[in-house]
Each structure stands twice: as structure tokens, then as C-alpha cells.
Amino acid sequence: MKLTVDCVSTGQLFAIPASSVLAYLLSKASIREEALPLEALVCSQSRLVPMPDYPIAAIAAAEDGLDVGTDYWLRADPVHLVLQRDSFSLNEPCPLAVSRAHAQAMIASFNAHFAQDGLKFCLGESGAWYVSLAQPPQIKTALPAMAMGKNIAHFMPQGGASGQWVAYLNEVQMLLHAHVANTEREGAGEVAVNSIWLSGGGVMSAPASVKPDSDIDCLAGNSTLYQGLAKRSGLMYHGISASLQTLMSQVAGHAHVRVQLAQGLLSAENSLQPLLNGLKNGSITQLVLNLACYEKTLVATIKPLDLYKFWRTTKPMSAYLL
Numbered sequence: 001m002k003l004t005v006d007c008v009s010t011g012q013l014f015a016i017p018a019s020s021v022l023a024y025l026l027s028k029a030s031i032r033e034e035a036l037p038l039e040a041l042v043c044s045q046s047r048l049v050p051m052p053d054y055p056i057a058a059i060a061a062a063e064d065g066l067d068v069g070t071d072y073w074l075r076a077d078p079v080h081l082v083l084q085r086d087s088f089s090l091n092e093p094c095p096l097a098v099s100r101a102h103a104q105a106m107i108a109s110f111n112a113h114f115a116q117d118g119l120k121f122c123l124g125e126s127g128a129w130y131v132s133l134a135q136p137p138q139i140k141t142a143l144p145a146m147a148m149g150k151n152i153a154h155f156m157p158q159g160g161a162s163g164q165w166v167a168y169l170n171e172v173q174m175l176l177h178a179h180v181a182n183t184e185r186e187g188a189g190e191v192a193v194n195s196i197w198l199s200g201g202g203v204m205s206a207p208a209s210v211k212p213d214s215d216i217d218c219l220a221g222n223s224t225l226y227q228g229l230a231k232r233s234g235l236m237y238h239g240i241s242a243s244l245q246t247l248m249s250q251v252a253g254h255a256h257v258r259v260q261l262a263q264g265l266l267s268a269e270n271s272l273q274p275l276l277n278g279l280k281n282g283s284i285t286q287l288v289l290n291l292a293c294y295e296k297t298l299v300a301t302i303k304p305l306d307l308y309k310f311w312r313t314t315k316p317m318s319a320y321l322l
Helices: 010-015 021-028 038-045 056-062 100-117 162-177 180-187 224-233 244-250 263-267 273-281 304-308
Strands: 002-007 030-034 072-079 081-083 088-090 120-123 129-133 195-202 218-221 236-239 256-261 286-293 296-302
Touching (some): 002 038, 021 273, 038 286, 056 072, 056 129, 056 195, 100 120, 100 162, 162 195, 218 224, 224 236, 244 273, 273 304
Parallel strands (some): 002 286, 218 236
Antiparallel strands (some): 081 088, 286 296
């Protein structure tokens, strides 16, 4: 079985020790960089076409208990912007974890304010935030991974209606500034939701008429996007409810499985040991690790014979990421 593992990681990669299973696997791998954030790479390999965004929001919302219809959808992730010396930067994590009660209260405020503008904010069953409108908004957005820790001025919506949408964002920030839900969050020691991040705009795409750019025949993860991509491509989908070892038993018999690895699993001690064991015993014939690193993705390919490259020693993660 071939295994492609998409690792949602961003800044935590740098903290993973050189003694980890991940560092050992990278020391044996053939490594290249893709100049795309991981989400964009996954969409591209799934034969989605950016118009001008990849339609991530619509695909995810359709699996998140929402009726997407023919509307245009954007993700509206709750975020915390940090004031720097002369600019604001996007802070991790994105999206912020927000209780359902607080999310509902904030979204109700947005809908009351923006009703005359034709914007409808929605809360998915997963807790994800979205905004929909009847017509395409004539903007291009940036995925949040591209803007993490940077001056957000360079990643604001672009296009013919960009001025209007930057104004919308300013109004959102004013609504959030004194919102009672934020007062309660800060009282509990949580950071305030002081803005939203728009990305992944588009209408629901038609089912794929051609197979994705690989022999992948199964997707696994805990993501409405991956679930939607599997449905669109006619692939089997498995939710991840336990360890990688359990998942590998569930997907045995597939030719090539793509797995979305949650952020916590990547840094958990020994969580990747089943991948190394699979390479050693031959149950994994090829392992591809796609490591998200903000605006780029580190792609590491390992085959069983690569484990015999004894002259390759482990390095700190910074050696691969800088």
C-alpha cells in the first residue's frame, strides 16, 4: 500500500526534536519543496481549478450540515490579529477554538448588521464559520497559512471589489471589539476573536469527471474538506477515530491512501511509529509526507530500501525548513 500523509503542522514543526520518528524518516527521504500551502497542494492534486480561489468553503460546507445550493461561499475563520510595531499580523492558531454558544452569538451579530448587504454568516456542525452570498464577490483571497505571522496588509482580499470587502472586515472588527462573547472569553483567559479571515471562495464544483492526479483510491481524516473531496472524486472515505495503527488496519487492501494527520498527532511521541513499522515490514511500499510549512509544503518520499541509507543521520527540523 502507498500512503500519502498530509501533516497539518505550521509552526509546531520547528519544535519537533531530532530524536523523533519524523526526523528519522526525513533523514532517509528524498525531499523537495512545493511553493504552495498544503491546502492548495491537496486541491490541485484533486483536480480542482482556482476561480480565482479553490472552492474549499463550498465543498466543506456541503459536508458540514449546510445547504450550499448555488451560492458563493467563503470560509470566515475566527482569528486573533496581533498588533506589531506598525502593522497587524495573523496569529496562530487559525481558526481559533470558539464555543458554540459564543460562535452563535457573534454570527447572529454579523447577520443582523450585514443583512442589507446580502451576506449570510453560518455555523457548520463542525464549528467552522462560513459566509455565503448570491453572486460571486469579485475578489481573490489568501489562504491563512500564507499570512501567518506576517503583515496582513499584503494578504487582504484583492480584485475589483477589494475595497468593499476590506470595509466589511473593518465593520466585523468593530462588531467584535465590544462583543459580550469576547468579554466572556477574555474573562476565562482566552484570546479575543478580533477579526475573521476570508478564504477558499467559490461555488460548489461539479463532481470530478476525471480521476485525481494519482492512483489514490481512499481518503482518511477528520475534515469536512477531505470528506467533500472524497465524495466529489468518488473515493472511499474513512474518519480517523483512533491511532494511525488502527487506521492502517481499516484501510488495508487499498492501493493508495491519502491521510490528513491532525496537528496534535504530528508532535505526539511515537504517533508516527506505525509508519516506520509499515516501511520496515513492507506493508507500506511508499510513504509521502506532505509537511505544511506556511506558504510552502515540504514533500518527503520514503521507500523501504531508503531505510538502509545508514550514512544519513538525523538533523534538527530547522535544517529542512529554513
